Amino acid sequence: MMIMAPMRGYTDRVFREVWSRHFSGIDEAVAPFISLQQAKDLSLKILGDLAKKEAGSIPVIPQILGNHPAAFVSLACRLEDMGFSELNWNLGCPFPMVAKKAKGSGLLCFPDRIDAFLEEVCSLSPLRVSVKIRLGRHSKDEMGAVLSVLNRYPLHRVILHPRIGVQMYEGRPDLKAFQDFLHGARHPLVYNGDIWSRDDFYALSSCFPSLGSWMLGRGLLADPFLPERIRGGFGEKNKDELNRFILFYNDLEAAYQKKLSGPSHLLARMKGWWDCFYGSFEGGDLLFKKIRKLQRLDLFQKEVQAFFDSRPEWLPSRAGGWVDPALGSAEGRGEGRL
Numbered sequence: 001m002m003i004m005a006p007m008r009g010y011t012d013r014v015f016r017e018v019w020s021r022h023f024s025g026i027d028e029a030v031a032p033f034i035s036l037q038q039a040k041d042l043s044l045k046i047l048g049d050l051a052k053k054e055a056g057s058i059p060v061i062p063q064i065l066g067n068h069p070a071a072f073v074s075l076a077c078r079l080e081d082m083g084f085s086e087l088n089w090n091l092g093c094p095f096p097m098v099a100k101k102a103k104g105s106g107l108l109c110f111p112d113r114i115d116a117f118l119e120e121v122c123s124l125s126p127l128r129v130s131v132k133i134r135l136g137r138h139s140k141d142e143m144g145a146v147l148s149v150l151n152r153y154p155l156h157r158v159i160l161h162p163r164i165g166v167q168m169y170e171g172r173p174d175l176k177a178f179q180d181f182l183h184g185a186r187h188p189l190v191y192n193g194d195i196w197s198r199d200d201f202y203a204l205s206s207c208f209p210s211l212g213s214w215m216l217g218r219g220l221l222a223d224p225f226l227p228e229r230i231r232g233g234f235g236e237k238n239k240d241e242l243n244r245f246i247l248f249y250n251d252l253e254a255a256y257q258k259k260l261s262g263p264s265h266l267l268a269r270m271k272g273w274w275d276c277f278y279g280s281f282e283g284g285d286l287l288f289k290k291i292r293k294l295q296r297l298d299l300f301q302k303e304v305q306a307f308f309d310s311r312p313e314w315l316p317s318r319a320g321g322w323v324d325p326a327l328g329s330a331e332g333r334g335e336g337r338l
């Protein structure tokens with residue numbers, strides 16, 4: 001199973017729907033988190049980003065960030081009415097502003113609080129509960145206590161991004177620690193982290209052949225074809241990445257134009273997208289330098305159009321080859337299961 005990662009500011013409903021009109025290979029998407037603050041007065045705007053099945057039929061799993069079990073349960077009740085069956089708890093957000101309030105990865109050094117939270121929500125939530133975690137906040141040594149707590153509850157799944165919170169996105173995922181967690185975990189486990197290419201995926205699935213679920217984040221944003229490449233469906237209809245990408249990009253911009261109010265919001269949003277996309281194109285870095293500074297939407301659109309008209313080369317993934325094949329021997333080598 002391939003899952004689209006939640007990425008606040010990116011994988012919102014607009015993106016999920018447009019992406020699934022142009023690409024394939026994703027079975028489920030975890031939506032970016034709703035904070036418990038927002039959950040207190042759930043407006044239609046917040047819930048409007050969620051629909052159980054979206055265009056293209058990607059089933060969506062909502063996610064919550066916070067540490068009040070009652071708010072989790074009341075959101076779960078609202079979401080049950082909307083037809084959802086699972087609510088994911090964010091225990092991985094690395095940002096210091098969040099962590100210092102004992103939320104996201106900031107809770108990983110308080111296993112007792114995780115225990116109390118899960119005890120309440122697992123008995124009262126009408127939806128299945130799953131968690132998305134890192135290895136710890138300050139050290140992977142925190143993981144043992146957290147794992148013992150998680151193992152006591154009937155979680156639907158655990159998604160593990162094997163970095164610690166204070167690392168943010170520095171260094172590489174700790175595959176040895178992931179493997180230790182896998183050996184001790186009672187629940188179905190999902191791997192998440194630094195899958196930038198088909199090669200990354202196959203090296204990882206060779207390390208963990210028993211694993212059936214994988215989550216793609218930044219790799220999918222940089223290369224929206226990635227799930228198709230991994231599943232072998234890429235290019236069945238059309239191998240021309242640039243043409244397919246341009247159709248997708250124009251659709252994405254048009255969809256945001258409908259949703260956002262005014263050109264400055266659209267400009268900011270599309271600049272954000274180029275931060276993800278530029279590395280996939282020859283000369284993309286130069287384009288990004290130029291468009292980042294532009295303050296007018298029409299000038300920005302002109303530059304992007306001229307870039308597309310120059311028929312830039314699509315580059316192979318920028319960060320493959322980081323998985324240590326030595327790990328592969330520990331669980332036996334496999335061909336990757338989805």
Ligand SMILES: Cc1cc2nc3c(=O)[nH]c(=O)nc-3n(C[C@H](O)[C@H](O)[C@H](O)COP(=O)(O)O)c2cc1C
Nearest residue numbers: 005006007008032033132161193194195216217218
């Ligand atoms: C801009 C951005 C926003 C993110 N928002 C969320 C979020 O809302 N909820 C969450 O659990 N993780 C969030 N993440 C973390 C990703 O889901 C994922 O765990 C992380 O990027 C590592 O996976 P990757 O290497 O495949 O990108 C976010 C990451 C980024 C870079």
